[in-house]
Amino acid sequence: MIEDIELETLINDIYEYYGFDFGSYSKASLKRRVNRVYQLGEFESFYEFLSKVRSDPEYYRSMIDEITVNVTEMFRDPSFYAVVRKEILPILATKPFIRLWHAGCSTGEEVYSMAIILKEAGLLHKSLLYATDVNATVIESAKKGIFPLRMMKEYSENYRDAGGQEDFSNYYIANYGIAKFNAELASKMVFSQHNLVSDNSFNEFDMILCRNVLIYFDTDLQKRVINLFDESLSILGFLALGTKETIKYSISQTKYKQLGQEKIWRKVK
């Protein structure tokens, strides 16, 4: 395993050479990821690794792709989507126009899941799903709406557990091991690169989803990001986090009301 001091040096170098600040990432996870990249590169020494990162922007970019954890699923935590479908969409339905932001959308599985339930609620035509991630490679992949065909069995089970009634296979065309999702779903999505550490709010939203992203940040950065969401959320808008994440320590609890046991909060002030 690499040493703490080596990790600190790498963080400083990345900031100095590329302006990306990993300083507030959760160290335990970051160290594992960096260690993995370092081992894969079969470097003679940590110093050799550092100079490669500094001198080779292409290598740096591929390293960022490896360091960020992009594991995701369609309808991950089906009960979450069931609650969105039953309790949140009827409220959003009363709006003339619905803006959603998926922050840390990875390869897009979450965004397509959301588009499907919006469509089934008859709301997709008046919705816009902004989907952002710091990792440019996953954004490019998300735009395509192509997911591995072998995952479809699991995803259709998730979809069903999330209250889906349709034939899930109607949403994609299967071809040579891939599932290409219908263009209609993507027609309401806007993908762009956005860094939660350093970029500002860019719009006002009725719902912000940021699931399993904050776990990679330390508590100070979590606070900053929750405040960024607060600035970007309309009054009575919803903020959704991953099943093990909370806003409890980040923002005044009088401003937000939690929906039962769910990791969904409504901005009440």
Next chain:
Amino acid sequence: MEESKVKKCKVVIIGGSAGSLQALLQILPQLPPIRSFAIVIVLHRKSTDDTALENLIKLKSKIPVFSVEDKVPLRAGFLYIAPSNYHLLFEKNGILALDTSEKINYSRPSIDVSFESASEVYQTDLVGILLSGSNTDGTAGIKAIQEAGGTIVIQDPKSAEMPFMPNNAIANTIPDYVLNVQQLLDFIILLDK
């Protein structure tokens, strides 16, 4: 059992797979509240089983269970259970962190990941216990605990429902203790100072 050879213990981390819940359900109901360390349990199970295991252990244990969420503090006297579908990691400042990265040894939570992470932070003040299972997960982790100066304990394969995991660990390390279920209980009680 004579007095414990373990001088200082801040965390007892227990890993297990198939057959380990049975062992835990014999140990936990008999374990009195503890004061000087925290217990962390990392068990393999179905990814959909989110709260069932925690509820069951809450019911059986006299030690209060602290529900694991991202960045909760690790406190002596409490029991923590790694949530399904996340790797459980330890931060240097005494808090727990979660990670959804790839499965390791087909498992998330992976015992190796948590054991290695805990060994880095707690070093000599860590006791690792590996229970029954039919997977190689845990061996690299228990080795890491030993290399960092911690104490390693492996369930006696004869007493394990699935002896493969303890056997694999015994073949690859020199365990400080190999104990059956009753001895494990006595061992943990003696650790409390």
